[in-house]
Amino acid sequence: MSNEKEMFKGIGVLDHKDWKNPQRVEFPPKPFHDRDVDIKIECCGVCGSDIHAASGHWGDIEKPLIVGHEIIGTVVKLGSKCENGLKLGDRVGMGAQCYSCLKCDRCLNNNESYCQHFVTTYGMNYPDGYASKGGYAEFVRVHEHFVIPIPENIPSHLAAPLMCGGNTIFSPLTRNGCGPGKKVGIMGIGGIGHMGLIFANALGAEVYAISRTSKKREDAKKLGAHHFIATKEEPDWGTKYFDTFDLIVVCASSLSDIDFNVVPKTMKIGGKIVSICVPDENEVLALKPFGLLGVSISNSHLGSVAEIKQMLKLVSEKNLKIWVETVPISVENVHKVFQRMEKGDVRYRFTFTDYDKEFSD
Incomplete structure (x- = not known):
């Protein structure tokens, strides 16, 4: 051979x-x-x-x-x-x-x-x-x-x-404590996000699928999500889910549609927002630093x-x-x-x- x-x-x-x-x-x-x-x-x-x-x-x-x-x-x-x-x-x-x-x-x-x-x-x-x-x-x-x-x-x-794809989502989940007793959000239910739902569930977390619309609600449930949030259809979702998440992994292909002045409100103190997105090289992230009090945001590689x-x-x-x-x-x-x-x-x-x-x- x-x-x-x-x-x-x-x-x-x-x-x-x-x-x-x-x-x-x-x-x-x-x-x-x-x-x-x-x-x-x-x-x-x-x-x-x-x-x-x-x-x-x-x-x-x-x-x-x-x-x-x-x-x-x-x-x-x-x-x-x-x-x-x-x-x-x-x-x-x-x-x-x-x-x-x-x-x-x-x-x-x-x-x-x-x-x-x-x-x-x-x-x-x-x-x-x-x-x-x-x-x-x-x-x-x-x-x-x-x-x-x-x-x-x-x-x-x-x-x-x-x-x-699998490795890219598995790494931030396991490095940031995904497991029993943790509430974990997967934001962006696409090629990588759908694997995030499967893995987070398999690791024992309470899993929230976070998408712009409810179009993927049924798929998300089949993939292992216990809850589903449609951010465009629930404009007050940041308030509704205040102090909820231990971890959110952002799997969207672009960060420009995500309001990073809302997402931190949903995090527990010490919670982590981790992006696996590698967008267009000209894209810039905008957020107000005071929104990160007690919360960290980072980007995960392979x-x-x-x-x-x-x-x-x-x-x-x-x-x-x-x-x-x-x-x-x-x-x-x-x-x-x-x-x-x-x-x-x-x-x-x-x-x-x-x-x-x-x-x-």
């Missing part, structure tokens, strides 16, 4: 102005190092980050831009000094990070996603200048540290969105490899099922999915599948 290909095939964005029309491309992989792993990709989830990056919302990124960082596949090549117990043929996953120094205090304390040498799975340069390439491709090459075994009872198409493993253990043991629509990968279908993602036409994640059919030539 060794992989000796000099060029990998993928589907890449060639122009941010024409981002919805990606093309088939070939590209050289990064140099293979002695602790690297080649993964033959089976499927890849579609993350909102893919849209931000492809469309140029996060600035001009080197092309071809191969997005996708929710990767599930099979180990087909191992470096000579790999030491983490991976074997050829193992089913593994990879998330939104492909590199860190692995030496600093942050890396050594399971905070590698906060390392100053952090490199994302696609569209960011390694120290040698190579621009990382993601999962809309037949293979991905990465350091073994960022390769995670997948429990047998989690289907690949459901495991894929956990690698980034979770660590250790947290991904912890999350997969929870999903496996409790047999949790996120909501995923599968789509065979192709140039045409990437185009369609990009269009649907821009319109928010998904309940609640996409996973690209059938990689063998697309890249078998």
Whole structure:
């Protein structure tokens, strides 16, 4: 099962102005190092980050831009000094990070996603200048540290969105005390927010789904919410839920529609508002500092490899099922999915599948 290909095939964005029309491309992989792993990709989830990056919302990124960082596949090549117990043929996953120094205090304390040498799975340069390439491709090459075994009872198409989206919400929940006796709000019931409801419930919290309208009320209840708040339909919700929440995780794709002069009123003293949103680079957060008396607000990055493993253990043991629509990968279908993602036409994640059919030539 060794992989000796000099060029990998993928589907890449060639122009941010024409981002919805990606093309088939070939590209050289990064140099293979002695602790690297080649993964033959089976499927890849579609993350909102893919849209931000492809469309140029996060600035001009080197092309071809191969997005996708929710990767599930099979180990087909191992470096000579790999030491983490991976074997050829193992089913593994990879998330939104492909590199860190692995030496600093942050890396050594399971905070590698906060390392100053952090490199994302696609569209960011390694120290040698190579621009990382993601999962809309037949293979991905990465350091073994960022390769995670997948429990047998989690289907690949459901495991894929956990690698980034699931990890991104699981981290702030567990780092901020989500569990029995806690009242936890998930604000924004979309691709990541729907997983937040599932996880917060599974962790034992009393869960509140917070959305602009009541459109997703029934879905939220099915996903594990005990309560539902429609902020546009309940203009006095900040008063009604005064002193309620221990934790609110903001999962909206933009922060401009959220009134941060209202949300802090709903928090208990010592409560935490944590955003996982990475909006347009020009967006600015506006709030009155006095509203934060006794309350903290922060932004959470990706979770660590250790947290991904912890999350997969929870999903496996409790047999949790996120909501995923599968789509065979192709140039045409990437185009369609990009269009649907821009319109928010998904309940609640996409996973690209059938990689063998697309890249078998």
